Amino acid sequence: MKYLTQAQKHMYENDGYLAPVDIFSNDEIAELRKALEAAEATHGDRLRGPGRNNPHLVLPVLDSITHETRILDAVEDLIGHDILVSSTTLFIKEPSSDGFISWHQDARYVHMEPYNWVTAWLAISDVDEENGCMYMMPGTQNEGMKPHEDTYDENNALTRGQTILDIDVSAAKPVELRAGQISFHHPLIIHGSGPNRSNRRRIGFAIQSYIGGDVEQKIGQIHVQQARGDKAQNHVMIPRLNGEMQSEDMARRDAANEALGKVFYHGAKKIGRY
Numbered sequence: 046m047k048y049l050t051q052a053q054k055h056m057y058e059n060d061g062y063l064a065p066v067d068i069f070s071n072d073e074i075a076e077l078r079k080a081l082e083a084a085e086a087t088h089g090d091r092l093r094g095p096g097r098n099n100p101h102l103v104l105p106v107l108d109s110i111t112h113e114t115r116i117l118d119a120v121e122d123l124i125g126h127d128i129l130v131s132s133t134t135l136f137i138k139e140p141s142s143d144g145f146i147s148w149h150q151d152a153r154y155v156h157m158e159p160y161n162w163v164t165a166w167l168a169i170s171d172v173d174e175e176n177g178c179m180y181m182m183p184g185t186q187n188e189g190m191k192p193h194e195d196t197y198d199e200n201n202a203l204t205r206g207q208t209i210l211d212i213d214v215s216a217a218k219p220v221e222l223r224a225g226q227i228s229f230h231h232p233l234i235i236h237g238s239g240p241n242r243s244n245r246r247r248i249g250f251a252i253q254s255y256i257g258g259d260v261e262q263k264i265g266q267i268h269v270q271q272a273r274g275d276k277a278q279n280h281v282m283i284p285r286l287n288g289e290m291q292s293e294d295m296a297r298r299d300a301a302n303e304a305l306g307k308v309f310y311h312g313a314k315k316i317g318r319y
């Protein structure tokens with residue numbers, strides 16, 4: 046084991062998620078937040094809507110988080126030494142806002158198998174029940190794929206508003222994190238999150254996902270970065286960025302998002318906001 050304890054690995058295997066895991070110190074995460082918010086102030090809309098997808102390809106602050114050794118060491122403990130980054134997403138909920146994320150399983154529309162992949166969700170602000178933390182349903186990673194309905198709800202931050210209906214969520218556990226802590230979750234665990242009812246921003250950065258060298262994209266081709274090791278399936282390999290919002294990198298991100306969109310919206314009735 047490189048970073049996690051056996052007990053932490055056990056929690057991931059039993060419950061389908063692991064939290065909280067300490068990664069960045071208070072000072073480090075404060076610096077990262079400052080850099081992210083400066084980039085948001087400069088680039089505005091280019092980081093919202095579809096711009097929330099794969100921002101690590103255009104912003105050095107998110108590139109450095111994505112390739113952070115401590116995170117990769119923890120991921121290696123969960124999926125092995127060959128690690129690729131298939132995409133990332135900024136999940137920001139502004140103070141007193143209605144955006145939410147319905148109950149879903151990540152694997153439903155991602156079509157990556159085997160399930161040797163994990164989503165890492167870094168809290169860049171403190172995240173709690175009041176400002177819209179995630180909730181996980183422990184053990185549901187062992188219950189197979191559930192039917193999802195595409196709702197396209199305008200406040201739902203998922204691509205299709207995909208939702209698992211009629212489930213008893215009384216066993217769901219809040220994933221409260223201090224800024225600088227991370228959670229990891231399994232492709233099949235049922236999870237979601239509510240709106241931000243606080244006067245604080247809720248800032249999450251999800252690397253969704255770190256995938257093992259054995260993981261194949263079953264219905265398309267995705268654009269990925271090698272983060273560690275050298276084994277990869279038939280993906281389009283892309284390098285790390287050159288700098289902040291460089292035109293070559295932005296073109297690369299657009300191409301990656303287009304390829305991802307084809308996978309997410311495969312067979313969909315319509316294209317959503319992301």
Ligand SMILES: O=C(O)CCC(=O)C(=O)O
Nearest residue numbers: 136146164179238249251
């Ligand atoms: O940010 C959220 O509330 C949910 C994100 C999510 O569903 C995920 O990272 O898989």
